[in-house]
Amino acid sequence: AQKITQTQPGMFVQEKEAVTLDCTYDTSDQSYGLFWYKQPSSGEMIFLIYQGSYDEQNATEGRYSLNFQKARKSANLVISASQLGDSAMYFCAMVLRDYGQNFVFGPGTRLSVLP
Amino acid sequence: DSGVTQTPKHLITATGQRVTLRCSPRSGDLSVYWYQQSLDQGLQFLIQYYNGEERAKGNILERFSAQQFPDLHSELNLSSLELGDSALYFCASSAWLDRANEQFFGPGTRLTVL
Numbered sequence: 650a651q652k653i654t655q656t657q658p659g660m661f662v663q664e665k666e667a668v669t670l671d672c673t674y675d676t677s678d679q680s681y682g683l684f685w686y687k688q689p690s691s692g693e694m695i696f697l698i699y700q701g702s703y704d705e706q707n708a709t710e711g712r713y714s715l716n717f718q719k720a721r722k723s724a725n726l727v728i729s730a731s732q733l734g735d736s737a738m739y740f741c742a743m744v745l746r747d748y749g750q751n752f753v754f755g756p757g758t759r760l761s762v763l764p
Numbered sequence: 765d766s767g768v769t770q771t772p773k774h775l776i777t778a779t780g781q782r783v784t785l786r787c788s789p790r791s792g793d794l795s796v797y798w799y800q801q802s803l804d805q806g807l808q809f810l811i812q813y814y815n816g817e818e819r820a821k822g823n824i825l826e827r828f829s830a831q832q833f834p835d836l837h838s839e840l841n842l843s844s845l846e847l848g849d850s851a852l853y854f855c856a857s858s859a860w861l862d863r864a865n866e867q868f869f870g871p872g873t874r875l876t877v878l
Contacts (some may be wrong), residue, residue, distance in 0.1 A: 693869060694854060696866075696869075740807060752797075752809035753809070754808070754809070
């Protein structure tokens with residue numbers, strides 16, 4: 650069965666430093682997409698970054714980059730120059746294209762940025 | 765503001781009741797997704813509609829049903845409610861069937877079952 654694992658329930662980082670949030674996934678499908686979402690305390694879900702399984706280059710979006718290691722089935726999120734506003738829950742998710750657009754989410758990592 | 769609207773924002777009801785959650789996608793988006801976020805189950809994908817047709821099904825209970833109307837708004841119907849159905853229900857939309865990487869989430873409907 651498809652599964653996303655996020656082993657860090659909580660993380661702390663100093664403001665302006667970089668932080669890596671871990672995500673590993675398990676699927677036998679060849680075609681899939683990986684996402685990261687941010688959920689602040691206000692509750693909304695904010696899309697951060699996407700990586701397709703056939704994309705050869707790691708995705709980047711501003712201060713966010715996705716460290717995609719296909720052989721290890723990992724898709725870690727790197728946030729550079731952390732800001733206080735980055736404090737939130739972060740979810741890693743996978744979409745499996747062979748079954749329509751079936752999504753699987755990880756349990757999330759709560760990131761706290763310290764001033 | 766993502767452009768996706770959900771009503772109501774909060775809903776409190778009793779066990780055994782039925783409720784309807786409504787979602788209006790972003791203008792021009794044809795695909796609608798429903799998700800449930802609860803403390804014990806985390807975030808779960810429920811169902812996807814594209815241009816009125818069901819396209820993918822996740823962990824949606826038989827007591828739950830959804831539909832997408834010709835004007836592209838979608839409704840999620842939850843019946844025979846149980847305490848465990850208390851959760852935040854998100855709707856998201858994207859322009860195309862295969863553009864899940866461009867989906868935008870609504871603010872959610874918080875359902876409390878007493």
